[in-house]
Amino acid sequence: MKLRRLQVEQLRQFRQPFVMDDLQPGLNLIHGPNESGKSTLVRAIRAAFFERYRTSSVDDLRPWGDSAAAPTITLDFEAQQKSWHLVKSFLQRKRCDLRIDSTSYSEDEAEEKLAELLGFQFSAKGVSKPEHWGVPGLLWVEQGTGQNIEQAVEHAGDHLKSALNSLVGEVASTGGDELIEQVKTRWSELFTPKGKPRGDYQKLEQEREEHQQEIDELQARIQKYQEQVDRLGKLTREYERTQQERPWEEAERQLEQAKERYRQVEKLEQQQAQEKEILNHLQSRQQLLRQNQEQLESLNRKLDVRKAELERAQRELDQAEARSPSIASSVQQAKSAYEAAAKQVEQARLQETRSRLEQDIQRLDQQNRTLTQNLEKARQYEQELEKAREQARQNQIDARAVKALKDTEHQLKEENIRSQTIATRLTWELEPDARLVLNDEPLEGRGDRQLLEDSSLEIPGVGTLGITPGGEDLASTRRRLSTLEQGLTEQMKTLGVDSVQQAEHRLVAYEAAERTLQHTRELLKSVAPVGNDQLLADQKETLSQLQKAKTELHNSPAPEPAQSRVTDVASAEAGRAQAETRLAEAEAQERKHQTELLTRRQTRDNAKAEWQQLLDEVQNPERQKQFQTLSKELADIEEKQGRLEATLQAREQEIAQARPEILKQDIERYQRSINNLRQTQEERQRELRDIQVRLEAWGAEGLEEQRNDKVAELEQCNRRYQELRRRAQALDLLLTLLTEKRQALTRRLQAPLQKHLDHYLSLLFPQATLEVDEHLRPGTFTRGTELGQINELSFGAREQMGLISRLAYADLLREAGRPTLVILDDTLVHSDTDRLDDMKRILFDAANRHQILLFTCHPEKWSDLGVVPRDILAMKEQGLRLTSSESLTGSSQ
Template identity: 25%
Template sequence: MSMQLERIVATNFRKFRDPMVVEGLGSGLNVVIEPNETGKSTLLEALRAGLFVRHGTKSQLAQSFMPFGENVAPEVEIEFQIDGERWHVAKKFLKSPVLEVRGPKGRTSGDAAEEQLQALLGFERSTSRDADLDSYGALGLLWVGQGDALSVRAPGEIVRNSIRSTLEAEVGSIMGGATHDAVRAAVDKQFADNWTPGGSIGGRQKSARDAAQTARDAADQAASDLAALERSFAELADKQARMKVLKRELADERDVQARADLVKSLETARAATLMLGQRKAERSAAQADADALGEFAERHKNALKVKTEATDALADANTKRAKVEAEVADAKEKEESARQALSSARDVRAVDKSALADARLLATAASRHLAIADAKRRHEKLVELETELAHARKIEASGIDPQTMKSLESLERNVATASAELSAGSTTIELVGEAPHITVDGNEFGDGPRTIVQETRIVLGGGAELVVKPPRGTASARASLDDLNARLESELSQLGAANVSEARARVDAARDAKASVAALDARIEAITPAAPTLDLGAGADALRKFVATIADSDTAASSTIPDIVELEKHLEDAEEGLATADGTHQAALEALRKAEEKHRPLATAETSARSTLASATQQIATIEADPRFANLEADLLDARKKAAGADVAWHKAQENAGSLDPDAIERQIEKIDKRAESARTQATELQLEIARLEATIETEGGKGLAEAAARAEEEAEAAQRSFDRLSEEAATVKLLRGALEDARLETSQTYVGPIARRAKRHIERLLPGCDLSFTEDLQLHSITRAGTEEGCSNLSRGTQEQLAVLTRLAFADMLLEKGRPVSLILDDPLVYSDDSRLDLMSDILTEAAERMQVILLTCRERAFRHLGGTHIAIG
């Protein structure tokens, strides 16, 4: 059923501080065309608030209804019809909130009125702090705010349920209906009892599995305890057998005798080793004495050699250094001379450079004086030209525009034409001879012909008069001529011209003056160029300002200017002289550096030779003062003989000690001791293990472990059978739930078919030959054109907006079939549509208005003013 809004009033609602009234809405197409910031979007928000937002809410959304900066109560009144029944809703927010609904059966207020609106319009109470369009039901989908239709979206759950119930008979299935929900709820409950939401084992099934696992663990533990007892019997027998073998090993006397023999051999080996150490020390001491005396003799020999070499090196260094010092002195003298020449060259260059700079300053000043004089001459010429230009512009301004001149010439032609017509219809009289007594209208007749255009009296004399009467049409021709002459004289008077010829002469003069103005402008531009040397810009204004600032000193004659070319030649010669002196000085510096480099190592060598000679002399004196130096040769020979004898004695002691190795004997004794200790330790450990095993067998043997293991195994098998049975039931429930889900998906596709057919009826006109694809939640997902699938999100913004409007129309048609209250409101629609699609969408909306109320809110007058229907203004 169609819903028809008739009247909306918003007071203290956002920008509407005073009551805003929209009334006269018709049942078909309604167009509201208002400029931006008029309140079209606010009108839609007020409509939604009046029907869907609870009157008692204090939410952020309700707070936003108040005008900015004010603390008042927003109010909305709405009048509408549903199936011919009239309804009136009055709602007040925030301050003393009130809701009153008047319908065919009387008035309702408060929460009862809220419930009545929900039942009437098919929406749900929203718990959101902001606007929840899905909770608004069908009208939340069909009342489209500004920008909400820029993308294709799925309808809310309320709309989907309404559409499913509409199509249930058509698709022939209970899926998605109440019966399916009841079956699915029972299956879901059993599924939740045995499975987790992700499909893993849970609930009763997990408990049964845990119980089976616990029973199995107990059975395994009982079997393990029984097996441990049986292992204890076997381990006790093994330990007792190993104990017998160890006792036999400990009773054997052969290791005792072998150890005693090894102890005796160790004492003999240690005595031989002690003698070897003594002989080794004696050998080392004799060899050290011989080495010390040999080193003392070698030091004396080396010192004598170093002294001789240092003496020779010192003499050679002195000879070479004397030669090089003469070269260094000569190089220093030449460098000093070159430095003085370089300084003189720099002074000459500085003098010449200063003279050239002064001459250039004088030349620049002279050039400026000349430029200033030229500027003054050009300024004088400029004054003359500007005087001529002013005169030419005055003549040009006195000209007559072509249209006025054309009018004058037209009047002149009309006067000539009227005069000719008058002459053609008038009487002409002419007096031949002299007759001074004949007068015409009191005046002498005069010579030549006279044209009579009105009744004229000619006095002949003697009391006689001749009355001449021209034809009757002559009077009108005369009046017309007089009128034209008056108009011509008026035009000429306004222009200040005596006649048309004078006016024409002024036109010609103005044309010539215009040409003169252009020529004078060009001449003025030519004589006012820029002068960079004076920082003078181009143009007459710049020249006048510059001349006004010229002082008398600027035009004074400059002093005599030296020959700059000659000065530049002198500076060039000075630069060359400086370069030559600089090169000579650099060469002298390089020669001095090389001489000093040759002298530096020689000085170093001399110093080093002196130091080495002094050190060698000091070392020789020290050695020869040592008491060992007096009999050095004899003492060295005796020490070497003693070292040879000690070496012989040491080798003999090595031979004696080599036959017995104390370390090897000690290792054999240690091995026998460890073997005996290990046997005693193992015997002790075995004795402890045997005692422990005997105690364990005595304790565990009386517990009946075999019977307990058999009983635990039976309980584990029973728990496993219970778990297997429950698992089978859970698997059946899971399979049934999957089958229901598959059936639901299949049925969803069955629902999608009728929806696609209805939507295609509209979209086919926009996109001929396309196929539509909807998702499970009834959202248009993609279109297929020429075999190519295109997702809606990949389409242009304009196409998305058009598809969003058309799918809403399809849903609106299905809701109409269900008998739901439906109307379509579009705020600022089709903003991205081209002209052809805008025309097509306008036709589709016009046709839809035949089935339901359609309200368009727009600021684009050119796009929608041609539409029919009711045009509404916001007031």
């Protein structure tokens, strides 16, 4: 199928006729910005085929705000080696006409021909839906739906299978499908869709498991009963033997022996602790006596040390007193230097004051002259400012009003030009004596006139001709001309000018006066920022300050000649600071020296007092008697200490040989053994009672009889289960064989489609495969080690795979002799640069077999597609020019 020409009229934004012709048999690239009408044209093609001409559910085709419109679509195309011409109108003028070569059809018959040709069906009521679109719904991709292909394939499935059957022959009969369905019905009675048992089969399997579980539980209880009988006999023998032997009594006897040995060791440890305490007391007394002895012996050594310290203190005092005269001289010299530096600072400050006053006088004198000059300039600028204000008042005019006036004049000129192009033109060429009268105006010789209003042409001797210019545009142009002329006159009257040029001249003069006014204000502000009065006040203030500075300079004393070498206050103050620092250092040194003298004298006096005190203590007779007493007492303590240490050592060996820690462990071991033996015997007695009670209860239940009954029930259930199981296995095997056979036939049916799909896929994803399922829908996608479904890919990849699949379906339909037309509305917008290049190769290849209409708002992305792009806006402009030309031709006629 090849679409050659499309025309729409009164359809959405296409109020006037819009024609797109000379469509190429291969690729056609149609571009335009958003809202330029691309999707409207796609909608028009869909409406021409899918919508019933008599439906009232296509209000979306109506132009906005035009309830009287009759959307009309005209299509010229080739199909089945014939020329087809379709005209379909909706809403206000419902009509459908179809011409195939020389045969014509209309209304419902025409629509059925279209549905039969392309393989779709009409909606029984209301607007058509995707489930009605069939093959075109698969090949005509709306904006934003390129990735959704499953439903489109499902809606076109019957047509695709019909095309495949026509290629490979009828490979499957309906009888085979009915047999598979019968087997599936029988199989589903026994299995769930996931292959799990259900119904009686599931119930028997559960009963079988329950019986087997009950038998296993009974067998376990019987086994447990026998084990308990054996355990009862063993426990009875152990209990009776232990009751006769009573092993815990021997352990109690050994426990008492261990406790007695441990009590004897505890007595030895108590005696050892008491004597150790006595030994510690003797050692403390001995240490105290030795300290007293050493203290008495150290008095002589201390006396020698105090004598040496006294001599050293006297030498240091004599050395400090010798430095006193030099320190006093340094302090006197620092004071003299400081007084001279202070005098120097005073003279420097006096000199600085006089210099500052002289500089102030020069500055104030210069400031006075500057203020006098600014005052003269300010008075001059005020005069210029007044002149500029007067010039602005004389030429004042509103700039926006002037702009509006110029715009009105421009519109009037354009409207005059337009009126000249569409007005009825009257030309005449008269004989020398002939004359005409047009609207009471005589016409002679040669000339022409543009007529916008009703006119009368009087021909002497013949009569009067009435001329009425035709066309709605001419009447509206005449009204606009009148409105613009009236508006231009009123605007000039408001501005008080006779012409637009005069208004522009006044505006130029007014703007120049305003610029001069602004410049003069800035000059005046530069010399008198706050006005002439303030400038005059500043001048008076400056004169006052100048006189005051001269008076202070006259009254200021001159510096002494001897101090004229001082240059500035900073140097003088730096010298005074240095002198003050040296004076402070000298005074600090003097204070430090006096402190040192006092410290040396105090140290000498303290040393002398301590030496005298030690001398008196050494020469005391009582000290000699005390020393002898200490020596005798120390000898007695050492003798007692020796005897006590020997006794302690002997007892320590006796305690160590007894091993008290081992005795404590023996006591603990015997006590635990007694408790364990008694507790074990008690537990045997309790377990004997529990087993006897349990055996009596189990014996009353008749466990073996219950097991035999359950075994019989299991055997009966097994027989019924095996019958159903053999039937289920037979049905499962039969269904598997039939399904495999059906799948083999389906693969044979899919082979032509898979061939075309592999052709396109190899251009986009080399070494990749895309399989189709039994319903001919693209499903499993494999690339290398990656395996997944097509709906798991990214949005851009799904969009690309969707387009590849549609082109493969188109190849299949073409191979089967079915008409194809591919329409792509803003598709592949989510593809990256590399993938888009590959998709261009695929589209170019497919265009060798199909006509493709590609609509886009990004023509720059398709510049290398190898086709000349067609601009919708340019086609609109061309249509408007043709319409205007036809209107002019009709008016002139």
